[in-house]
Amino acid sequence: MADARPFHWEYVPEPVTREIFRVEGGQPLHGTVPISGAKNAALKMLAAATLTGERCRFTNVPEIEDVRVMTETLRDLGVVVDHPEPNVYEIASGDVEWLFVPLEAAAKMRASFMLLGPLLARFGRVIISNPGGDRIGRRPVDLHVQAMRTLGAQIDYRNGYYFATAPGRLRGTEIRFPVVSVMGTENAMLAATLADGHTIIRPAAREPEIDDLIVFLQKMGAGVERTYPDTIEIEGRKRLRGAEHRVMPDRIETGTFIVAAAVTGGRLTLEGAAGEHLGGFLDVMRDAGVGVECGSDRIEVDSTAVGPGQFTPCAVETAPYPGLATDLQPPTCVLLSQAAGRSTVHEAIFEDRLEWLGELRRMGAEIELLDDHHAAITGPARLRGTEVEIGDLRAGASLILAALAAHGATTIHGAHHVHRGYEDIERKFLDVGARIERVDEAEPADRP
Ligand code: UD1
Numbered sequence: 042m043a044d045a046r047p048f049h050w051e052y053v054p055e056p057v058t059r060e061i062f063r064v065e066g067g068q069p070l071h072g073t074v075p076i077s078g079a080k081n082a083a084l085k086m087l088a089a090a091t092l093t094g095e096r097c098r099f100t101n102v103p104e105i106e107d108v109r110v111m112t113e114t115l116r117d118l119g120v121v122v123d124h125p126e127p128n129v130y131e132i133a134s135g136d137v138e139w140l141f142v143p144l145e146a147a148a149k150m151r152a153s154f155m156l157l158g159p160l161l162a163r164f165g166r167v168i169i170s171n172p173g174g175d176r177i178g179r180r181p182v183d184l185h186v187q188a189m190r191t192l193g194a195q196i197d198y199r200n201g202y203y204f205a206t207a208p209g210r211l212r213g214t215e216i217r218f219p220v221v222s223v224m225g226t227e228n229a230m231l232a233a234t235l236a237d238g239h240t241i242i243r244p245a246a247r248e249p250e251i252d253d254l255i256v257f258l259q260k261m262g263a264g265v266e267r268t269y270p271d272t273i274e275i276e277g278r279k280r281l282r283g284a285e286h287r288v289m290p291d292r293i294e295t296g297t298f299i300v301a302a303a304v305t306g307g308r309l310t311l312e313g314a315a316g317e318h319l320g321g322f323l324d325v326m327r328d329a330g331v332g333v334e335c336g337s338d339r340i341e342v343d344s345t346a347v348g349p350g351q352f353t354p355c356a357v358e359t360a361p362y363p364g365l366a367t368d369l370q371p372p373t374c375v376l377l378s379q380a381a382g383r384s385t386v387h388e389a390i391f392e393d394r395l396e397w398l399g400e401l402r403r404m405g406a407e408i409e410l411l412d413d414h415h416a417a418i419t420g421p422a423r424l425r426g427t428e429v430e431i432g433d434l435r436a437g438a439s440l441i442l443a444a445l446a447a448h449g450a451t452t453i454h455g456a457h458h459v460h461r462g463y464e465d466i467e468r469k470f471l472d473v474g475a476r477i478e479r480v481d482e483a484e485p486a487d488r489p
Pocket of ligand 1: 081151152180182223366391
């Protein structure tokens with residue numbers, strides 16, 4: 042059956058209690074920010090733990106909503122998930138009772154689709170909902186489904202669900218992706234670890250989170266290796282064992298705090314951050330004149346010499362790693378609103394990911410939306426506090442950055458989007474001198 046677009050494509054459930062951030066801007070941030078574990082690595086590792094019946098232990102897992110959704114989804118399958126202390130999760134998938142990933146999980150988080158590969162490879166069948174995820178343009182999963190078919194799976198699509206079966210073991214093969222896909226690469230790689238024979242994936246995505254996942258899989262006994270920058274090869278094993286792993290630092294959170302220091306004219310030490318994972322983002326920051334020094338396990342950002350209003354305009358374009366990450370496009374745009382002159386932005390990965398610029402414009406930024414993929418930003422803008430609405434995770438964090446740089450108070454609706462991916466964000470900002478609070482929307486807010 043054709044992989045039709047399902048009726049629930051853009052369904053993102055609203056939380057029972059909506060929260061808002063209230064931010065009083067104009068305060069330079071100073072101090073130290075601990076960088077959390079990477080969301081986009083942790084979620085895949087939690088899914089990969091279902092490749093074995095033995096216990097897996099993860100440390101440095103970020104305490105975020107997406108991790109909660111993934112662990113709840115695992116529990117609903119019958120997987121034992123222990124959470125002995127903050128940031129530590131133990132997974133034991135000896136008795137998986139239900140090979141079914143419902144719409145409820147898929148609609149909340151696209152990464153729930155990462156369970157397709159491991160469950161199919163280990164149990165030979167799964168019924169999994171088509172994900173909705175972030176409202177950032179069309180987010181198909183056709184590449185994942187095609188990769189599983191290439192490995193020998195049979196997959197039908199009915200009423201919003203993929204019904205996948207693998208008669209016998211999956212078969213190792215060559216998987217050629219027509220475009221580079223992060224989760225497509227990861228799903229194929231997880232499935233291939235238990236397939237019969239050798240698999241080659243190319244072009245394989247090059248994101249550092251995939252290499253962290255490879256290290257974890259190797260600890261599980263998987264025969265997986267990146268043999269060229271764009272090639273991953275897997276020698277399938279009959280079974281994998283339990284393993285322990287510390288999740289790598291979150292490069293998107295790191296980039297967000299680099300911009301926070303820059304646009305407030307402050308100085309931050311980002312503890313535990315890895316500069317080597319920032320790729321093209323770091324080049325943009327340096328071209329713009331942001332003072333960034335990378336150490337072995339920390340990054341220093343100093344915006345006290347060249348600060349807001351003085352940055353150099355840039356022409357930026359998002360790209361797969363090592364290019365400028367699309368997840369760091371929104372923070373980059375906030376920075377460019379503080380450059381002296383006209384910058385251009387090309388969002389090359391997703392449609393609709395520039396839509397949030399409408400909210401930044403409401404705060405006083407001078408922005409031309411040229412089409413779905415291109416915008417021009419002319420600075421320096423004197424941002425001012427107002428009332429804005431968050432549409433997705435990364436745009437949400439960036440509206441906080443704009444509010445911190447703005448004059449006056451900003452009320453930011455839709456805070457739940459930010460909790461999907463940022464651990465304790467308001468605490469981290471408060472600790473470095475920001476004036477920010479999170480309150481229930483029901484409470485009377487001092488609207489600016
Ligand atoms: C991952 C990240 C996300 C990041 C994105 C790009 C996670 C949980 N999410 O998402 O934060 O923004 O990489 O760096 O790791 N595509 C298809 N068919 C598919 C899959 C993708 O056409 O089956 C297209 C997408 O629409 C997009 C492009 O491929 O245009 C790249 O998307 P992809 O790399 O797959 O993003 P995700 O893995 O979903």
